[in-house]
Amino acid sequence: MERILIVDDDSGIRSELVSIVSSPGREIIEASDGSEALQVLESEMFDLILSDVRMPGMDGFELLAEIRQRWTNLPVIIITAFASTDTAVQALRGGAYDYITKPFSIDDIRNIVSHALEANRLFNEVSYLKGRLGERYSMDNIIGQCPAMQKVFDTIMRVAKAPCNILITGESGTGKDLAAQAIHEYSSRSQNHLVTIDCGSIPEGLLESELFGHVKGAFTGAVSEKEGLVQSANGGTIFLDEIGDMPLSLQVKLLRLIQNRHVQKVGSTKREQVDVRILAATNANLAEKVRNKQFREDLFYRLNVVEIHLPPLRSRGGDVLLLMSYFLKRYSEALGREVCKVDESVKRAFGKYPWPGNVRELENAVERAVTLCDGSLIRLEDIPGNIAQWQNESGAVSGTLSERVDHFEKQCLIGAMEAEEFHAAGAAERLGISLATLYRKLKKFDIPVASTGIVEVERSNTGQTQFTRGLKR
Numbered sequence: 001m002e003r004i005l006i007v008d009d010d011s012g013i014r015s016e017l018v019s020i021v022s023s024p025g026r027e028i029i030e031a032s033d034g035s036e037a038l039q040v041l042e043s044e045m046f047d048l049i050l051s052d053v054r055m056p057g058m059d060g061f062e063l064l065a066e067i068r069q070r071w072t073n074l075p076v077i078i079i080t081a082f083a084s085t086d087t088a089v090q091a092l093r094g095g096a097y098d099y100i101t102k103p104f105s106i107d108d109i110r111n112i113v114s115h116a117l118e119a120n121r122l123f124n125e126v127s128y129l130k131g132r133l134g135e136r137y138s139m140d141n142i143i144g145q146c147p148a149m150q151k152v153f154d155t156i157m158r159v160a161k162a163p164c165n166i167l168i169t170g171e172s173g174t175g176k177d178l179a180a181q182a183i184h185e186y187s188s189r190s191q192n193h194l195v196t197i198d199c200g201s202i203p204e205g206l207l208e209s210e211l212f213g214h215v216k217g218a219f220t221g222a223v224s225e226k227e228g229l230v231q232s233a234n235g236g237t238i239f240l241d242e243i244g245d246m247p248l249s250l251q252v253k254l255l256r257l258i259q260n261r262h263v264q265k266v267g268s269t270k271r272e273q274v275d276v277r278i279l280a281a282t283n284a285n286l287a288e289k290v291r292n293k294q295f296r297e298d299l300f301y302r303l304n305v306v307e308i309h310l311p312p313l314r315s316r317g318g319d320v321l322l323l324m325s326y327f328l329k330r331y332s333e334a335l336g337r338e339v340c341k342v343d344e345s346v347k348r349a350f351g352k353y354p355w356p357g358n359v360r361e362l363e364n365a366v367e368r369a370v371t372l373c374d375g376s377l378i379r380l381e382d383i384p385g386n387i388a389q390w391q392n393e394s395g396a397v398s399g400t401l402s403e404r405v406d407h408f409e410k411q412c413l414i415g416a417m418e419a420e421e422f423h424a425a426g427a428a429e430r431l432g433i434s435l436a437t438l439y440r441k442l443k444k445f446d447i448p449v450a451s452t453g454i455v456e457v458e459r460s461n462t463g464q465t466q467f468t469r470g471l472k473r
Contacts, residue, residue, distance in 0.1 A: 002026045002117055003044070007037040007051040007063065008079070017050060017079075020106050021113050034058025038066060046074065047120050048113065050100075053080040053087070061094055068095040073123055075116045079104070142178045143326050144319045148311040152179065159306050160186035165258065167243075167303045168281040170310030172430045173360030176281040179308060180239040189277060192236030195229050200245035200429075208250055209266050218267025230263050230274055237277045243303065244284035244295060251296045258302045278303065283432050313355040313362060320350050323359060327366035328378075339370050341377045349383065349391035356412035357430045386414040410445045413438075417447060 004021055008014045009032055018028045029044070031037040033055045049067065053060035064076050078091040081102035091099040097116045100109055144152070159166060160183050168176045177196065184194040202210055209218075213228030230238055240246070246254065257263055258278060262271040280303045289295035313320060324342065332339045346369075355361055369382040380388045390411075412431065420426030428438040441447075 002048070003029065003046045004048045004050065004113070004117075005029050005031060005037060005040060005046045007031045007034065007049065007055070007060070009033055009052065009055045013052070017109070020109050021050070034060070034063035034066075037063055041067070041071065048116050049074060049076045050113070051076060051078060053078060053091075061090065064091070064094045064096055073120075075120050077112060077116060142175055142182060143323050144316060145322060146311075146316045146319050149316065149319065152308060152310060155306070155308050156182050157186065159183070159308075161188055162306075163277060164305040165278045165280070165303050166305065167286070167307045168279065168310065169286075169307060170281075170283065171312050171358055171432050172283045173358030174310040174312060175359050176283075176310055177239070177241065179310060180237075180241075180279045180281060183279060184237045184239075187237065187277070189236050193233050194237045194239060195233035196239045196241060197229055198241045200242035204247045204250075207247070208253065211250070212253065212263045212265055214266035215268045218265070222267070225265075228263060228265065230257065230276060231272065233276045234274050235276075237279060240278065240280040242282060242284075243280040244282040244286055244289055248294075248296065251299050255296065255299045255302060258299075283429075313358045320355070320362065321347060323362055324350055324366055327363050328370065331367045331370040335370055337370055337373075338376050339373055339378060343377060343379045345380045345391040346378055346383055346388075349380065349387050349389075352390040353387045353415075354408065354412060356415050361415060361430075384415070384418055386411055386418060406445075409441065410447070413441055413445060413447055417442075 002025060004026060006014050006017050006021075006028060007030075008017070011032075014030050014032075018030065022028055029040060029046070031040055034051070035058050037049070037051070038058075049063075051060045051063055058066075060078055060080070064078065067074055067076055075097035076095070078096045078099040079102065080087050080091075080099065088099050097119070098112050100112060142149070142152070144150070156179065166183060168179050170176055180196070181194065184190060197211065199207065209222075209226065209228070211228050211230055213226050213231060214222050216222060216225050240254075253264075257274070257276075261275065262273050264271050286295055286300050286304070290297045290300050313323075324347075328339060328342065331337075350362070350365075357364075365383055365387060368384065369378045373379065373382045380391060413427070416427040416430045417424075420430060424435060424438055424442070428435045431438065433441075
């Protein structure tokens with residue numbers, strides 16, 4: 001049912017307009033001035049407003065200004081007996097959909113009303129579809145339509161408002177930090193801080209002080225009292241990224257925080273109560289770490305009340321091209337480029353490549369392509385060579401099973417090393433393997449590592465990566 005509000009102080013004009021715009025499936029409501037119209041708008045919804053300009057009290061332009069401020073997208077058609085360029089310009093600048101002059105043509109009114117209602121219907125439909133698309137395929141920049149990601153979205157919505165601790169698992173680059181942000185934003189704590197602590201990047205000697213704070217003189221260099229990150233998150237959420245790297249000595253104090261909800265600054269005997277929700281993330285197998293006595297079993301179960309696992313990109317099928325489109329739009333806008341098309345060979349390569357660095361690697365590849373492409377089309381030469389060579393139909397090589405496995409493993413290593421600019425530590429983290437294992441595999445495939453020298457990389461016309469110079473270690 002389409003609903004139209006007609007506003008005019010002349011009852012005869014209102015009756016005439018009602019007869020002109022009435023049709024099956026439409027409901028027409030009348031108001032005698034701007035003030036009465038606002039009262040009606042506050043309690044009822046409409047698809048279109050037709051308003052006279054000259055009315056006692058609040059005139060048509062004042063009503064239009066109020067509608068634009070409070071009902072931004074509601075179309076308004078201004079009716080005036082004083083046809084002039086200035087009146088038309090004022091109406092359109094004020095946000096009117098269109099204007100009609102008296103004496104008016106019946107056909108003109110019907111056409112303008114029909115177009116305005118159609119525009120409003122299309123706008124509402126697009127807004128609805130965008131909302132549903134956002135609910136179905138994304139959540140705070142987490143994009144995905146595959147069943148595994150839909151399960152992630154459903155779990156986040158179910159647990160966000162619950163007080164329980166959550167463990168987020170998945171390979172490096174799958175978006176564990178984005179999942180934590182979404183949980184916080186959909187929780188009842190969203191008005192307070194989300195504090196992120198990377199347990200793997202803070203030196204062990206400083207981690208306790210960073211987490212819980214310290215008092216003046218607690219250790220050399222403690223020249224003043226410092227509040228810890230846990231205290232700064234009071235009332236909000238604390239996100240412990242790479243919790244598997246937390247030293248055992250600190251795991252005891254974290255367990256005490258979870259159990260008793262209090263912290264004790266380094267060098268102090270005083271305990272402070274805090275109210276924080278704890279989210280933790282890891283790319284490691286914590287259950288295996290527990291078996292190897294590298295992680296406390298009691299802490300593991302305290303953190304793992306609910307587990308949310310983010311699947312690797314290689315198992316997410318069509319999400320690759322969905323993500324590619326998302327990042328293409330983002331970086332085209334950010335870099336001021338008009339990149340709007342992707343060559344089919346690039347789409348094939350993206351679809352077949354195994355993405356060892358997951359979403360983070362895909363994002364980097366798209367950003368690079370948008371930066372390097374010449375014109376509005378991304379071509380094969382704009383993407384990294386180790387990805388480009390997957391554009392052939394099979395996406396694989398012939399040979400024995402062992403040879404095929406070696407080929408796949410080498411491409412994963414090259415992809416991770418290129419994404420980390422040939423620095424081994426970052427590549428090892430990206431692949432979820434130890435540094436020693438990475439060095440052994442790099443030596444096996446003769447892949448260079450950046451040190452104090454420069455790694456130079458060339459690509460053949462087929463996209464094959466070639467290392468021309470580099471320090472190996």
